[in-house]
Every structure is written in structure tokens, then in C-alpha cells.
Amino acid sequence: MTGRRDVDEELRTRLHEAAGAHEPDRARILARVERGMAGQDRSGHHRAARPPLLGWARVAGATAAVAGVLAVGGYAVASAVKDDAPRQRAVATSPTPTPSPEAATSRAPxxxxxxxxxxxxxxxxxxxxxxxxxxxxxxxxxxxxxxxxxxxxxxxxxxxxxxxxxxxxxxxxxxxxxxxxxxxxxxxxxxxxxxxxxxxxxxxxxxxxxxxxxxxxxxxxxxxxxxxxxxxxxxxxxxxxx
The missing domain is CATH 2.60.40.1530 (ntegrin, alpha v. Chain A, domain 4)
Known part of the structure; x- marks a missing residue:
């Protein structure tokens, strides 16, 4: 019984050491990701997929920029239409004169x-x-x-x-x-x-x-x-x- 217990202890120790060796090194992973992105930027190849948060941030920023341009353009168009619209002017008209009896007689057929x-x-x-x-x-x-x-x-x-x-x-x-x-x-x-x-x-x-x-x-x-x-x-x- 003593021999089997020693074997079990040794097995558990080795498994523990193997599990510790597979823990991710966060600093090293981040460094490799940054180096990989920098290398892809220089080589012109497609970048690796970015975290969802970064992608949505860029989409939101682009959407806001387009909305801003459209808003400014719409204002400019509205201003141009308003300025080009013909202004209505009041025209003074004189009443039609009533012909005098003398004028009516002179125009008789x-x-x-x-x-x-x-x-x-x-x-x-x-x-x-x-x-x-x-x-x-x-x-x-x-x-x-x-x-x-x-x-x-x-x-x-x-x-x-x-x-x-x-x-x-x-x-x-x-x-x-x-x-x-x-x-x-x-x-x-x-x-x-x-x-x-x-x-x-x-x-x-x-x-x-x-x-x-x-x-x-x-x-x-x-x-x-x-x-x-x-x-x-x-x-x-x-x-x-x-």
C-alpha cells in the first residue's frame, strides 16, 4: 500500500507541474499581438480580426462623421434653395379709369x-x-x-x-x-x-x-x-x- 501511495503522489505532482507550464503568459501574448499587427501594417496584408469593442468604436465614429457631413450638407442645400427662391414683391396697381361722357361720345361707332x-x-x-x-x-x-x-x-x-x-x-x-x-x-x-x-x-x-x-x-x-x-x-x- 505504501508503494502505490508513493506512485499516486508522484503522478499528482507531475500533473500539477504540467498544468502550471500551460498557464498563459498575458504580457507575452499581448506583445506578440502588437508585433503581429505592426508587421501586417508594414507589409500591407489584411490585419487580424480586432476585438469587437474596437470594431464597433470605429463603426460608431464613422457613422457619426457621415451624419455630421450630411447635416452640414443638408443645411447648405436648404440655405441655397432659400436664397435662390424668388422673392414675392407687392405690385401696386391703379384702378381702371372710368371713361368720361365726352370720351365715350368721341369713340361712338x-x-x-x-x-x-x-x-x-x-x-x-x-x-x-x-x-x-x-x-x-x-x-x-x-x-x-x-x-x-x-x-x-x-x-x-x-x-x-x-x-x-x-x-x-x-x-x-x-x-x-x-x-x-x-x-x-x-x-x-x-x-x-x-x-x-x-x-x-x-x-x-x-x-x-x-x-x-x-x-x-x-x-x-x-x-x-x-x-x-x-x-x-x-x-x-x-x-x-x-
């Missing part, structure tokens, strides 16, 4: 051949020739007229001289005048007070000589004002060859 019950037409008589012409004004009224003034204006195109005038209504019912005025030969018929023009169709004509050749009646005009009941009527127009 040349032709307004109908007004209520009164209708009109102007034409150059087809019997006109190279030396002489007649301008006709036709009036139609659906109601009796208690006042009426008709005016014919023949533009002075050369040699225009009155040779007479007539109307289809009674001569004694009207006052008639003819005169040169403002470059026109003006004929005027005015209904006498207390007389009436019945409803119907009526004609007023002015006759005149002119220079030889076809005369242009484009500058000739006529107008008529009348009263029917309580209303005042007005018509006007130009001339065409009948």
Missing part, C-alpha cells in the same frame, strides 16, 4: 342704323353719273314722330356743289338749310314745331355736282334724331352705291 322703332339706311342713288350725284337717306318709323332732324354730310372731294334737295314728306312741314361746313356740304331738314311724321317709310335726298369721274362716297355721313312718345331716338350711318 360710325354706324348705328337702328334705335327702337326708328330704322335708317344711306345709299348713293343709282342714277348718279360722272358729273352729278344724289345721296338718299331712308327712314322707317313704327311710331309717329313729334320731332325729327335729318342731316346729310357730303365730303368735299372736289367740285362738290349743291344742286337741290327733296323729301317724300310735305315740304311745308320742314325747315331746310344747306351750307359748306368743316369740309362737308351739309344738308339739314328740321320738322317744324307742332307737326308730326306718321309711321311709315320716308326719304330725304341731297343732290350735288362734283368733279368729273367716279366719286368716292366713303367719307359721306348721315344722322337723324327724333322723338317718339317720351323717348328720344338717334340713328347714323354711311353710304353705299345702290
Amino acid at each position: 360710325v354706324s348705328a342704323v337702328e334705335d327702337g322703332p326708328l330704322w335708317s339706311d344711306g345709299s348713293v342713288d343709282p342714277h348718279s353719273n360722272d358729273f352729278w350725284a344724289q345721296s338718299n337717306i331712308t327712314l322707317k318709323t313704327g311710331e309717329p314722330l313729334t320731332a325729327l332732324t335729318v342731316e346729310l354730310r357730303v365730303a368735299q372731294t372736289g367740285g362738290v356743289t349743291s344742286t337741290g334737295a327733296w323729301r317724300s314728306l310735305p315740304e311745308e312741314d320742314f325747315t331746310f338749310t344747306v351750307e359748306e361746313r368743316d369740309g362737308f356740304l351739309a344738308y339739314r331738314w328740321t320738322l317744324k314745331q307742332g307737326r308730326t311724321v306718321p309711321a311709315g317709310e320716308w326719304m330725304f335726298a341731297g343732290q350735288y355736282d362734283h368733279d368729273r369721274g367716279g366719286r368716292d362716297a366713303g367719307g359721306d355721313r348721315y344722322s337723324a334724331t327724333a322723338t317718339a312718345g317720351p323717348g328720344r331716338l338717334s340713328v347714323r350711318g354711311d353710304f353705299a352705291l345702290s
